[in-house]
Structure formats: structure tokens, C-alpha cells
Amino acid sequence: MNDSEQAQAPRPRPRRSPYALLVALVLVEVLLGGGSLAAAAVGSQLQQPEQPEGCTKPNRTLQLHAVELPRDPATNQIRLGYGFRPDAASYPGPTIEMSRGECLAITLHNHVPAATLAQLRTDPEHPLGVSLHVHGVKYTQLSDGTVHSQSFVPPGESRTYTWFAKKRDNRTGSQGTAGYWWYHDHVVGGPHGTQGLGAGLFGGVVVRRPGDPKPDRTYVTAFGDRQTINLRRGDATDTCDQQNPQPGPTCLVARQGEKVEFIVIGIGNDMHTFHLHGHSWADTRTGLIDNNGVMADSIPIIDNKTLGPGDSFGFQVTAGDSVGPGHWMLHCHMQFHSDAGMSTTVHVLDETGAMMPGHEPGDQPGGQPAPDGGGGHQHN
Numbered sequence: 001m002n003d004s005e006q007a008q009a010p011r012p013r014p015r016r017s018p019y020a021l022l023v024a025l026v027l028v029e030v031l032l033g034g035g036s037l038a039a040a041a042v043g044s045q046l047q048q049p050e051q052p053e054g055c056t057k058p059n060r061t062l063q064l065h066a067v068e069l070p071r072d073p074a075t076n077q078i079r080l081g082y083g084f085r086p087d088a089a090s091y092p093g094p095t096i097e098m099s100r101g102e103c104l105a106i107t108l109h110n111h112v113p114a115a116t117l118a119q120l121r122t123d124p125e126h127p128l129g130v131s132l133h134v135h136g137v138k139y140t141q142l143s144d145g146t147v148h149s150q151s152f153v154p155p156g157e158s159r160t161y162t163w164f165a166k167k168r169d170n171r172t173g174s175q176g177t178a179g180y181w182w183y184h185d186h187v188v189g190g191p192h193g194t195q196g197l198g199a200g201l202f203g204g205v206v207v208r209r210p211g212d213p214k215p216d217r218t219y220v221t222a223f224g225d226r227q228t229i230n231l232r233r234g235d236a237t238d239t240c241d242q243q244n245p246q247p248g249p250t251c252l253v254a255r256q257g258e259k260v261e262f263i264v265i266g267i268g269n270d271m272h273t274f275h276l277h278g279h280s281w282a283d284t285r286t287g288l289i290d291n292n293g294v295m296a297d298s299i300p301i302i303d304n305k306t307l308g309p310g311d312s313f314g315f316q317v318t319a320g321d322s323v324g325p326g327h328w329m330l331h332c333h334m335q336f337h338s339d340a341g342m343s344t345t346v347h348v349l350d351e352t353g354a355m356m357p358g359h360e361p362g363d364q365p366g367g368q369p370a371p372d373g374g375g376g377h378q379h380n
């Protein structure tokens, strides 16, 4: 039969589809009191495992709070943060440290007002809530932190997420989870949490193996859109008090000789290159060479690393190693990004804790308020 014949032929009677037949069968089954097929279909959704394979029961619990913070003074954008306490929320949120083999139950409490979440919503049909989505460690779909899996937290409610820092298993080929990762919202504003991320709901994760060196302090630097480090740029990236510097998201400070750990995260839409002055590290899982200290030429030693959206890496350096105290720049090495203010300073204090002269607030380049208030993507 060719096309024209088909067009003129009487249309065959529609056949009952196999789906319709299935539905009818289920209906009959349910009406007769069996209902086993329907129950199985519902049950498969309800009976998802809460813990990933290898974790029978969480061996640690943590409380995490999502709150609204004061708006960004430069752009008036909404700011949200995670914190171990509601009054200690920040962006980036607190670094979540895990030991290899550990199974962690994190209860997320959503204190962000519904009205704020509604303002960030891009589609009026999208549900209001926040979530916790993690990279690198193991979790089941119930801890995915997404809308489609219903694993988010409506305003005023709480939900527990289970993360497992699985150990490497050479027998099965499971690669393990040690290293540097990150967590973030995946729900605010839309199904990818773009507005939640842009408002500040992200933080670093590190999984340590037995024997991994512990740092004296850890800093997270998230490189994002509009030439921002931790959603700030220029002077706003560095608010260190020169006389009494207090470590925090906008004051990267360490004493000479301290082990300082950096967790570097790419958020948003742009590519970046992370560069730290005066310090270098091995391009490995931890930034260290663990081959009994034997230097292997096959492992690159770097001081600059390309970072795409969603990427994370980390490393430890000895502050001021071979170079002494000072004001060491940390910046994106895409030149127009650093010129626009994507730059901050790591202050290495001397052994007495004093800051070297030669750095005044306002020394950062750029620092003009980012003109785009809507989380868009632009170069300027």
C-alpha cells in the first residue's frame, strides 16, 4: 500500500492498546480485592532504600539550617545561607567534613520564608522549598535533594538526608569517595536550584582517609558568575580587619607555617582559572603526594587550575612556605575576570600573628557593584 492509497483507505478501527488492557486488568484486580499489581507499583516508590549500600545505620547526625540573610549590599540581591545553627548561616555554608566509611544523617531545617522563596521562583507552578544535594559521596534518591524525587524541604519543615563516604573497593571497582566535593540547593526557583545557588546555598565537602593530614584551617572559594568569588567581588571579597583579622568567608588569613586547606568550587555558567600566588600544590585527589613522600615526576605540581561549573577540587599548602608572610593574591586568571574584581587576598601573618604592612582595605581591583540583579550571565 503506497501513501496515497493509505490516505484514501478507510481508517481501521482503533485497536485497544496494551496499556488500556493493563489498566483494565489492574482495575479488575483491585476491584476483586487482590490489588497486588497496583500495590507493587506504589510500593516500589515507597520502598526505596534510605541508606546507600554499605551503610546500615548512620553513625553521626548533623543539623543544618537554611536561612535568609541580609541582602547583598552592593546589588540588593536576596541572600540565603546554610549554617550549623540558624544564627551562624553564611555563604559559602559550613564545610562538611567526613571520615571515609562514615554514614552521616544530616537534617536540613528550612527557615527561609515562603514569600522569599516565591520571589525567587521562576515558574508559579514550581513548589516552594530548599534542598541539600551533594556531589561525590553516596546517597539514595531519597537524599537526592530534587523536586522530582520529592526530596526537598517545604518552608518551616525538616528532612533528613543520608550521605555515605564509601571506601574504595578494588574487588567491585567502586572508586570510593575520598577528596573534595560540594553540596548545594537543587530546588529554589526551579528544578536545578539555579536561584538557590545564586543566592548562596552552597558549601564544601571533604572526605578524609585515615592518615590524611588535617589542616589547621579550611577556606572555600566558589568561583561564580559576574566575576565573583563567594558571590562577591573586589573589596567585598576581603573584609579582614588589619589589626585583628578573624577568619571567615571574606577574610582568608593564616599564620606562617599553618596548614591551610582550600576547597575550590565552580558555580554558575562561566569557566574560570583558580590561581594562588606564592604557593603550589600537587594535582592529585588531596593536593598532596602520598607515595611515602617520594616525589613522582608524573604528578604535576601546579599553582593554577581550570574550573568549570560544577567542578570542585581541593588542596593543602603550608602558609608562606619558602616565601614568608605577606599578602598573597588569590584570583581568577581569566584576565577580564580578575580585572573586573574576581580577586581576593590570602593574608599570611608572621609567627606572632601580626599582619604585614602594605595592604589597605580597598586594594582589590574592580569591586563595582555587579549591575545585573537577576542572576543572569554577563561579561563586562
Ligand SMILES: [Cu+2]
Pocket: 223, 227, 270, 271, 272, 273, 332, 333, 334, 337, 338, 342
Ligand atoms: Cu573567572
